[in-house]
Amino acid sequence: MAEKPAPAEAVPAPAGAEILVLVAHPELEQSRANRRMLLAARSLQAVAPPGRIEVRDLYALYPDYLIDVAAEQAALAAAKLVVWQQPVHWYGMPPLLKLWLDDVLAFGWAYGPGGTAVRGKDLWLVATTGGPEDSYRPDSYNRYFFDAFLPPYEQTAALCGMRFLPPLTLHGAHKASEAELAAHAEVYAAKLAGYPDWPEIDSVEPCVECEVPLTARPIDNVMEPV
Template sequence: MSKPPQILILYAHPTPHHSRVNRRLAQAAAKLQNVKVHDLYELYPDFHIPVRREQALLQEADLIVFQHPVQWYSMPALLKQWVDSVFTPGWAYGPGGDALRGKDFWLVATLGGSERSYQPEGHNQRPFSAFLPPYQQTAELCGMRWLPPHLLFGAHQVNQQALAAYIDTYKKRLSRYPNWPELPAATATTTAPLTGT
């Protein structure tokens, strides 16, 4: 019997008690089998990150999820510090750095701005895809496969029905991984949108 795919969610929210969306996403994900929700701000409020422990968790995972509100068009500070500390040369990239090669990478992010605000004529003057290259290049450099992000625009104002649908889609995607329509069947058999809330 093959081992079920393992999912590691790097959850980073600086003020989770004020969260409208991310806290509920994390709670829903934590109830699923083979899913580990790793709450960085709860575990490392002093930003002191045990690198080897984090690397061991990553090595066990088939799908690595970054789940967070978008802050200043990027990830929260602790998640950036985590990447800087954990994705070391010779381990995550560079000569001999193949520990993450072949794993899947999925960005799950909430944005305070509406989808309209992420248009050339909108407040942010460009689509949100323009802010994704640092994430994509990180995945590429480490040999991970970039999966289409799961984004929620206007997270502060979204109605309860849309919010419930977003959370439900998240749960279904996690529970069905790697059997996603956009993933090649051959691969599936080997493994399975300013500040958001």
């Protein structure tokens, strides 16, 4: 019989770390893949030196969707590698991760004039899909290669001056065997442990400059009384 994964107990997080893993899964208790991956990242956190890795389970931290922006920005500012670990939902990110972007990557902080807080950091998307790899083809039901769904992530990174590292994707998570899930979690943990010494990292294109001009926004946001 398959071994039941241990409960995803939180390990006390260090105050800011080089690797910031943000996990966004709305139903982690139902998860086969992301739960294992979260546990693998947490196991690494437990043995790594202080300041090396911090794992934040966003749905556990913010069940009410009220994100502590200052805490998230502090964690982000300390990181060199930011990981977005998520199941793919409707060809994109789960809603709390989207809200995290809306709230935390603020104009004038993460992008736009004076918005340099995350510039020079690496962003790594770690995603799982229900659809198998061969469903992400023009002749199958997902119609597009999986890469076609990545530009919003890549451009979000670019707008904020972050380098977008090649994503780690597990396709067909519904049907992956226990052995495949375990192997994938191991690969994930090994990549986290080895960062930034990844063989492919030197061939990743540097981030393109995306300056948002001052004129892109109104001078002030003060609403006229109606």
